[in-house]
Amino acid sequence: MKTLLTSLLIITFLISSCNHDQKKSLEKGVSKELAENRFEEISDIAYHLEMNIPDSINIPIKAKASVNLTKKDITTPLVFDFVSDPDHVIMVRANNEKVYFSLENEHLVIPGNYLKEGENNIEIEFWMGEGALNRNEKYLYSLFVPDRARTVIPCFDQPDLKAKVSYAIDMPKTWTAITNGKPYLEEETSATTKRITYSESKPISTYLWAFAVGEFKKVSETRNGMEISMYHQEKDSLKLSRSIAPVFDQVFHSLQWLENFTHIKYPFNKYDLVCIPSFQFSGMEHPGAVYYRQEKLFLSETPTQEELLNRAQLIAHETAHMWFGDLVTMKWFSGVWQKEVFANFMADKIVKEQFPNLNHELTFLTTHFPSSFSVDRTQAANPIEQKLDNLENASSMYGTIIYHKAPIVMNQLEKLMGDHMLQQGLRKYLATYSYKNASWADLIKILTELSEYDLELWSKNWVNEPGRPIIEFVEEDDQLFVKQTPEYSDSSKVWAQRIKYMAVNNNQLQTEDLELLTRKQKVADEKPQFILPSVDASGYGLFLFDPISLEYALNNVYRWQDDLITGSVLVHLYENLLHGNVTPEKYLTMLCKSVEDIDNEQLLSLVCDQLSTVFWRCSGAELRTRMAPELEEALLNKMNKVEHLSIRRLLIKTWANIALTPQGLKKLRQVVIRKKEMADVQLSERDLSTMAMQLALKDSELDDAFLLTMAEDVKDEDVRGMMEFVSPVFSKDDAVIDAFVEGLSNLENRKKENWVLTAMAFIHHPYHQEHNIKYLNAALELTKTIKETGSLFFPMSWVQVTLRGYGSAEALKIVGYFFKDNPVYPEDLKAKILQSLDMVSRVRKMKRF
Known part of the structure; x- marks a missing residue:
């Protein structure tokens, strides 16, 4: 007993000594300090992961x-990241010796005396965590971005410790698995189970690890010596058959285009698609196992032009x-926008060849500008490049700004440098840092060598600072001037850019071109009769119309022959509305006329x-009731x-969304309940389910069982x-809704x-007229938990849909009191709430008209 006690004291001393050495770094999550220390200490990493997947979601893995x-x-x-309970770690060995370890603040710590300088082998037997495992009855899939590999597997969960990873997976015989590597050995392990072993991947970051296991069907195609497989669970054979060819076409086209653009062959061992019903994202770029939301790839019989374009852009984005x-890969997740901006930027270029008849500058405008403005117009707007001290907050780096403002900024960079020089710089960047990590500063250094402009100053204003300028054309002394000022501050900042008015x-x-380089500059000797302050996808900011030009634009926007001018004016008119x-x-009247007179599908989609x-958001009940007949x-x-x-x-989809009149609801009932066709369009089950929910929202004659009854005839299990x-x-019973919430x-x-x-x-x-505002505070209180347990886009989307229905002083007060009651609320989540709250404040003012 004495010997045992002495041994335990020694072990405790060793562990506490190690913990003391790491005291500053071992905070929860993955601190930047810990990550920097490990980057200096650890290298040449390779993981082999073995897992036994049962056929029941109730059995741990x-x-x-x-x-x-x-x-x-x-x-x-040696400090691993692992969010786990001590009893979930079965055994740890270092260099074939059993290790006494500690679990401290989401880290598994192995004392240095078990290690040796140079090569080491660590074996950890454990029960998998399920923080980032999505387990369903017939399949599961991992989703580790941005820092959630550590919630499932002990690892070094930081992007700059790239490693090779391989898998060996035991599973039911009828299942299959898709990982980053290729399967090369299949063994029968029992009458009902098998094991598949997979080849080692190229060096990748932990957020890119992927394994999807379950009842997937496989379709393959080979072109130019490369085989690509698509794994899916789609049961609609017609939907599948009409989607397979275009999906493979777009994947192979994207790969070929990128190889030509970069001068680098596809850099990984395989490219497989994993189509997942109701996947949290549209797609996720795991090399060798690219996840896609199934319904984004397998479209209805009559897809809109926007749906077809979105599918192609999604495939091009993930392939880029x-x-x-x-x-x-970025060195740290504060630079996550680097990968997203290039994926979007390249996707826009790739789809130009696939859709030659579309106005792609108009597509760029309508895709990126309204979305970017939705955040950049708020006082809580974040810059493109953000600060990040701990990876547990990495999900807050994602959002509208990196997906939509960043491509606009990149478009400006290309115009500054010229497309050929930018391409040369990107080729050098990829060749220099292949299978490694690089920062935005590393890229700017390469590009600056090829440019005559001060790209560091340009980057500081556009990348490192938030917000947008207010730009006005004004008359002074019978001359025309243009002014720009920050939207929310008195700073002297200037957003240098080229605009077309x-x-x-x-x-x-x-049309006139203008290089805007100062806060105020002369434009012309006299002011024109009317002025449209921005007419393409070059200028960025809140372009304010003078009153006379505003009236002219509202009365003529649907008459111009140039679709790009029409689209740009619509985008900026909307900002003037807000x-x-x-x-x-007045704005709804203009849109009603635009529906009648505009024929371009891209513009109609924007309208x-x-x-x-x-x-729904900007109008009160009285205005909606009055305008509904005309709009329908x-x-x-x-x-x-x-x-x-x-x-x-x-x-049809727009009409079903806004239908409010008795005649409109009657017609909607015929379409949804009687399956009456509209305008010879075959609506999908997903379309009809959305319309059924819109009908249930607005039709008081329907009982609580309506949706359940409609669901009985739906073939698509996910729908x-x-x-x-x-x-x-x-439900008509508040108690039922209370229980759901x-x-x-x-x-x-x-x-x-x-x-x-x-x-x-x-x-x-x-539509509820804020009847459900009683649920607002509870939703805000749950946001922090949702960030801790959900995928990276979930908190932001949760806040957006929660606040989308409100525009009252009461709603503003509820949020204000929430922050007062939570004075140390996480700043990243507070910013997301304030970004969505901006629209609530604007709507409150608009509804006074």
Whole structure:
């Protein structure tokens, strides 16, 4: 007993000594200090992961990680990241010796005396955590971005410790698995189970590890000697058959285009697609196992032009990540935008060849500018490049700014440098840092050598600082000047940029180019009759119309022949609406006329998006009731005039969304309940489910069982499950809705995040006239938990759908009191809430008209 006690005291001393050495670094999450120390100490990492996947989601998964690495200094302990309970770690060995370890603040610590300088082998047997495992009855998949590998597997969960990873997976015989590597050995382990072993990957970061296991069907195609497989669970054979060819076409085209652009062959061992029903994201770029949301790839019989384009852009985006993000990775997640901006930037270029008849500058404008403005117009706007001290907050780096403002900024960079020089710089960047990590500063250094501009100063203003300028054309002493000022500060900052505006005199339209380099500069000797302050996708900011030009634009926007001018003016008119320069009624009248007179599907899509937003968010009940007949009629009339089925489907979906009149609801009942066809368009089950929910929201004659009854005839299991899940939110009994909302505090009820967001969008829908505002505070209180347990986009989306239905002083007070009651609330989440709250404040002012 005495010997045992002495041994335990020695072990305790060793562990406490190690913990003392790491005291500053071993905070929860992955601190930057810990990451920097490990980067200096550890190298040559390779993981082999073994796991036994049972056929029941109720049985935990036993696993083993074998990690080879080189360690420089053994006076310091080896610190793995692992969010786990002590009893979930079965055994740890270092160099074949059993290790006494500690678990401290989400880290597994191995004392240095068990290690040796140079090569080491660490074996950890454990029960897998399920923080980032998405387990369903017939399949599961890992999703580790940005720092969630550590919630499942002990690892060094930082992007700059790249490693090779391989897998050996035991599973039911009828299942298959897709990982980063290729399967090379399959063995029968019992009458009902098998083991598949996979080849080692190229060096990748932990957030790119992937394994999906379950009942997946496989379709393969080989071109130019490369085989690509698509794994899916789609049961609609017609939907599958019409989608397979275009999906493979777009994947192979994207790969070929990127190889030509970068001069680097596809840098990984394989490219497989894993199509997952209701996947949290649209896609995720794991090399060798690219995840896609199944419904984004397998489209309806009459897809809109926007849906077809979005599918191609999604595939191009994820494929571009193979070079930008996977091959060359940011050093720290504060630079996550580097990989996202290039994925979007390249995707925009790739789809130009696939859709030659589209106006791609218009696509760029309508895709990026409205979304970027939605955050950049707020006082809580974040810069593109953000600060990050701990990876546990890395999810806050993601958002609208990096996905939409960053491509706009990159477009400016290309115009500054020229497309050829930018391409040369990117080729050098990829060649220099292949299978390594690089920062934005590393890229700017390469590009500066090829440019005549001060790119560091340009980057400081556009990348490192938030917000946008207010830009106005003004008349002074009979001359025309342009002024720019920061939207929310008195600083002297200048957003250097090139813009294109239009002068109008006697119905003659003349476009002019302008290089905006100062806060105020002369433009012309005299002011034109009307001025459209921005008419393409070059200028960025809040372009304020003078009152006369504003009236001219509202009355003529749907008459111009140039679609890019029309699109740009619509984007900037909407910003003037939110700024308070236009009433919602006048804006809806303009949109109604635009529906009637605009034929371009890209523009109609923009008009329909604005129409739905202004109708529901910016208008009060009285205005909606008054405008509904006119708007419904305009959409139905247009629907019967256009030839393209895709445009008809766009108009049907918009009409179903805003239908409020007795006649409109009657017609909607016929479409949803009687399956009556509209305008010869074959609506998908997903379309009809959305329309059924919109009907349930607005039709008081329907009983609580309506959605459940409709779901019984739905063949698509995912759609049927979603309808069953959300049905309680349409109940006439508040107690049923109360129970549903309260149930969301249980993690099990939040597993299908897209279903949860759909339900919350209808609970907080503006149609309720803020009747459900009682749920607002509870939703805010749950946001922090959602960040800790959900995927990276979930907290932001949760806040957006929660606040989307409000525009009152009471809602503003609730949020204000929430922050008062939570004075140390996480700043990143507070910023997300304030970004969404901006619209609540604007809507409150607009509804006064």
